[in-house]
Structure formats: C-alpha cells, structure tokens
Amino acid sequence: MISQPIGHRKRTLMKKTTRSKYRQEFSGDHVFDYKDPASLTRFIGDGGKITPSRISKLSVAQQKRVAAAVKKARNLALLPGGSDAFDNFHRAEAISPVPFEI
Template sequence: MNRDGGRGNRDEGRGGRDDNGGREGRKSNVRSKYRTEYAGDHNFDYKDPASLTRFVGDAGKITPARISKLSLSQQKQVSSAVKKSRNLALLPSGTDAYDTSPRPELISPVPFEA
C-alpha cells in the first residue's frame, strides 16, 4: 500500500498539480468589468439622443451600470444626459412611448349600439 492511502500518484489526474500550479488547460473566467468601447474621458452628450437610446431599456428606464458595463462616472454622465434629453423632449419620457405591444381593435366604433 502506498503512503497516500492507495490512491496512486496524486500529482496526476483531477486533484493533482502540474508544472503550472494546476492551471493547465483551465479556462480563464476573467471578464472585463467595464465597456472598452468608451474611453475613460468619453463625454455623453444630451444633444445626441441616438447614442443615448442604447442606455434606455424597452420600458423607458435607464439601464443600470452592471448591465451597461459603464464605470461609475460614466453611468452618472449617461443618467444626467438622458434626464436632460428627456426634459428637452429629445428622448421620449414615460413608458407609453416605448410600449410596442399591439392594442386590441375595437369591435364597433360605437359601443353598446342597440
């Protein structure tokens, strides 16, 4: 019986380590925290509603930073730019503007006609 309790060579197989400290063949789960297409000094302009619509969801809400992958300062810039743009009516405000669900048609133009 071996010293390790009959389990064979522990340096091989699932629980063992190789020359790289056990990292050989493993997939790295490191993801970038922030969006790389915007530099740190990028300014979000309230006069450009086309670029701001990327950060407004289907319900008309501003997407959170964990979903939009923006840093804290960029998220503050986006939220203030969206609010200014809504105030100037460059972006629609409220959920009715973003509602794309079809409305049911009326059966007759005059209801309860006898």
C-alpha cells in the first residue's frame, strides 16, 4: 500500500457539465419591451412562471432583462400575475380590453 501524505484527499473524477452551444434568436443588445405583452408571453410558461434560460435559450444578461420586463408588465397589469390569473387548465384568463366595464 502506498502511503499518502497526511491531510491529502483523494480526488474524485467528476464529469464536467458544459452548456451546449446553441444559436441565440436575439442579439446581445436586444431590448425586451415591457409595453409589448404579446412578445413577453413567449417567455411565460404554464401557470405564469418565467421560463428558465436553459429552456428559453437566452443568455444570463438577456434573461435578467426579460425577467425585469415581465415583472414591470405584471405591475402595470399588462400581463396576468400569479397563479390566480390562470384557470385550471393553465391558460391565462382573458382580461377585458375596456377597463371597469359593468
């Protein structure tokens, strides 16, 4: 048996996970407009959650900009927010185009 120095730990070989290369659909400086809810719904999954960057194929900076735009649109009631705004089939409930209609 080979003696090892005191305090020496055996290294375990772990497989490095690398993110596969993919083609981004948006340029690096693309502006995600919070006033355009139709384009932001692409980044909202079932139940109203923002899709992760590994699924939406966005870079870290783009994902942060999308999240900020979605949150701003929710605050302005341009997008439905939370699970209460979705029905049992995970579809967004229709928002009336006329405010305060009786």
